[in-house]
Amino acid sequence: MREALLLGPGPSNVPASVLAALARPTIGHLDPEFLALMDGLQSGLRAVFRTANRLTIAVSGTGSAGMEALLTNLVEPRERILVCVNGVFGGRAAELCRRLGADAVELTFPWGRPVDPAAVGEALDRSAAKTLFFVHAETSTGALSDAAAIAAAGREHGALVVMDCVTSLGGLPVEIDAWGIDAAFSGTQKCLSVPPGLAPVTLGERALARMDARMAPLPSWYFDLGLVRRYWGPDRTYHHTAPVNMLYALAAALREIAGEGLPARFERHATAHAQLVAGLAALGLSLVPPEGARLPMLNCVRVPDRVDEAAVRAALHARHDIEIGAGLGELRGKVWRIGLMGENAREGVVRRFLAALSEELRRHAASRPA
Ligand SMILES: Cc1ncc(COP(=O)(O)O)c(C=O)c1O
Known part of the structure; x- marks a missing residue:
């Protein structure tokens, strides 16, 4: 090759230290040594997301798995969600919400332009959506949106704020707590420089409360974060076999990022x-x-x-x-x-x-x- x-x-090139971590011997996904590595990895993810959120983990799968995990857990059938669309990935989120049976209202912007926070506020006034979704860094057009202002508009209207930071995480400031983002997801293959295959996600207390109050049964078993979190938390209950070597690689990359x-x-x-x-x-x-x-x-x-x-x-x-x-x-x-x-x-x-x-x-x- x-x-x-x-x-x-994306993917971007992977540094030698991360490739070396991938090649380490595979151990059991419930081995105490591996569980300790997962704890360190969660701390490393909190540092790049700039959050104290307890539930900050890597979902098995690419960035789209992160999108699917968050929206599946946070949006109920017939519930209204405002989805900002200024490129391909906002469009993907709207399509996913429709497949989940939600009432997805699209707020569109010309391709190449950022999402306009004032327009978001007006659309939330009109739609009374319970959830707001936007893409921080729209990879299809190269446009950067003002996440702090968009999140502020969402919070002012009492909406749960969900952000796609697949392309921005590790390359641009992402401030989950300071901006008031309730849930966010990313992917490993871009500015984290890890191969594709994991989706870092973080959920704050408001998002966890939304998950807990959910009435409709979750339409996915694999992405049921209520189950997945029991493996990442103190219970360590088996859910699915963790991609051990990919998690080694992510942990190594997070150490490099902390070093830099x-x-x-x-x-x-x-x-x-x-x-x-x-x-x-x-x-x-x-x-x-x-x-x-x-x-x-x-x-x-x-x-x-x-x-x-x-x-x-x-x-x-x-x-x-x-x-x-x-x-x-x-x-x-x-x-x-x-x-x-x-x-x-x-x-x-x-x-x-x-x-x-x-x-x-x-x-x-x-x-x-x-
Ligand atoms: C902004 C954004 N969101 C979501 C995705 C989907 O990620 P993946 O292709 O890793 O599933 C991408 C991938 O390019 C992306 O750039």
């Missing part, structure tokens, strides 16, 4: 982003989201007219071993999505990418009929 530089929307420190890590992402944006501008390329609402870790770049988006992307992969992402949904064929996530938010990586892109754009222009 060739090793590629993963500059798409969150402020330094965020600064590294911001610096790499600024360097990339300057280099892209020098090549005549611009980003979709407006300044001030751009994600540092996912850069959504307009493909110039007369450039074949897929051909350049394929050439980067074939000739330079660099993977970047294509556009999704309404941005398909129109953008490249360039990720600088976790391990890859580094000056040398940006330099290598810009050199490769500039070479391929020149080659592409030369091969085009005049």
